[in-house]
Amino acid sequence: MTEKNTVTIIGGGLAGCEAAWQIAERGCKVCLIDMKPLRFSPAHHSEKLGELVCSNSLRSNDRTSAVGLLKEEMHRCNSLMMRIAYETQVPAGKALAVDREKFAARITEIMANHPLIEITRQEIFAIPTPAHGNPPVILATGPLTSDPLAESLAELTGRKRLAFYDAIAPIVAADSLDMSIIYCKSRYDDGPGDYLNCPMDKDTYLKFIDALGKAECMPLQEFEEAKYFEGCLPVEVIRSRGDDTLRFGPMKPVGLADPKTGEDPYAVVQLRKENREGTTYNMVGFQTKLTYPEQQRIFRLIPGMAKAEFARLGSIHRNTFVLSPELLQPTLQFKIRPDLLLAGQLSGVEGYVESAAMGLLAGINGARLVQGLALVVPPRETALGSLVFHLTESDPLRFQPSNINFGLFPAWEKKIRKKYRGEERAQRSLAALEKWQLAVNL
Template sequence: GSFVLKAAHDAYVPAGQALGIDRDVFSKILDEKIAGHPNIEIVAEEVVSLDQVPRPTIVATGPLTSEPLAKSMAEHFGGDFLYFFDAIAPVIDADSIDMEKVWRADRWGKGTSDYINCPMEKELYYKFIDEVNGARKVEPKDFEKDTPFFEGCMPIEEIVRRGPETARFGCMSPKGLPYPETDKWPYAVVQLRQDNKAGTAYNIVGFQTKMAYGEQTRVFKMIPGLENAEFLKLGSIHRNLYINSPQKLRRDLSSRADEWLFFAGQITGVEGYFESTCTGLMVSMFLDAKLSGDEKPEFARETAFGSLLYAITEEEKENFQPTNINFGLFPPLTTDLDGKPFKGRDKKLKKQLICLRARLRARKVASYQN
């Protein structure tokens, strides 16, 4: 029933097995839905302090929260926020891609061939890696130098800095992407994914970057098929802000310092549209139950919602970093669905069982709440 997910599907762009969206269409749908809702009043003014807002309140200001409001939050929590760098990949005009040198396919033949694949052989690959390493980068300011990168959006420069082969086992992996003519894998592959609903723009998958603008166009035009690429948007990095949620928030996503001040979205330490939507749905249910005097909803640890909530409110880590939903968040699988000890090492089967277990527990939660 989430209208956010419905909007995502309405803004869908082909992306293989991933849910890709046209961000402009997605934003427009949500803006119109909120503006047209009879129970929502939009007040277009800046909030610079938590003292400005009445309680109860849900704060969902995102990772780019303004400095005055961030300062107010830091004063409220009695400590500094955490920061991480988020990087953005370049976007290319689809008409400028040389389709004679590339082909459409999804890895291992899955999906509907939504990706454009740009092959590299060994000599070009290592030359490309050298150029990435040698390219001029945007240097962080002094106060940003100790800010870490989010592992899920690591810039290509940081990836290749870990070793010349690292990219071939990550964003440039050729596995499951053979040449159509020979059925042989290239040495490396750069993938392009549709970036808007009209199919006029493509982004370079996994190529978030902190290279200087001029260096990006020079280096990325080495990629076969992109020799004459027109860049609609160049990559960049920006500093994101998030709360140290395991220390600062309760399990219902309210502040430990104020039970009627709730938080949702990326500022809670989740990463991604879907994860942000999950926290928004959960916090609305928590607040509704609290206002109604009802029992607080419980999200089973074995479900995606429950695992994400546990990761950002209960799992104590020395270095808390933003996380998206992944199989590592779920509790270990010790038995199969019949209660028998699970000893298999089949990763695919293990993931299927984790998903089935999550669905079963989610149904119980839904049944209980209804």
């Protein structure tokens, strides 16, 4: 597709597919370009579009949480990702987790069958130059953007790109776990007990963190700098910050009383279903850059995992993002090139939901560019607007990728009791979203 009214999207992940859906549903043509299976990033393995890599969890479903509110806003904006997530949902307490294979398969099917979307399997080495009439281009290649394309982006912006490192948690086979030790329970019994819990007493915990602290990690390449996103630290990095950091982090035992003793263990490793069938489980919060042999040795020290078989071991990869406060308009257009929009984690958001949310907004504005309509920016009071504000109004010297959180929202104009703040945020946000949708005819 090369027509003037065609939007080109580079990248077939969550952001790219969400953008394609938003554009096509508005009657505009889309050329969706993805390099798989011609080439895979270090973290991707499937030929399917919309592949989830790090986890199968989309986090809290409660609209009184920031991410739950963001999901509700996206749902009200006809988000494809949210619709398919609920179609392929697996039990995870109050969290929204999906069957990753079914999720990607369904996204791929919808993209392939939409009459206004054409999929091209091709690696793009440079950002397309502006064409006659400047048909829009959306760059949604994600945090693992290839080196040639990242270099092209750096040349376009004239600024050195930034990088941080993200680690992937291991997945274990359910039938290799010792259920005489492990027990099912959600924290504070909040839900039907969708998590498996591996309890540790103090002695076991100290032996575990001692082994973890001495374990061998994968070395960084010469060009790499160890710069981690605080919201997704490798488990060994957390351990290096003190003996109790894991017990107050991913191994927090509070609210997870062992039914055998009726008391909270000293520490707990939680496992979450990776698929509907419950044949595999994800090690919650156990992102890691340990070598593969060390992962197997260390993680088999966890009670109930002595004979664990790993369906996937953890790994580390470079994540790339741009300095959005200096480069992007609130419409997600580049300041220096309005026909080029940025979507997904490359823009400086963190997380699957946030990535898809930026794809949603880039898609809406990409379609409006083609249609000759004024571009839109969601209200500051909304989760969508707060993410955009973070990307475009943050101090460039302090800018760091971020998940959605209430700290990004406008400050309260009056004191509100803490237990009411979540619902108050939700009501204000959804009211502002509805008013905005009516005003811009979304």
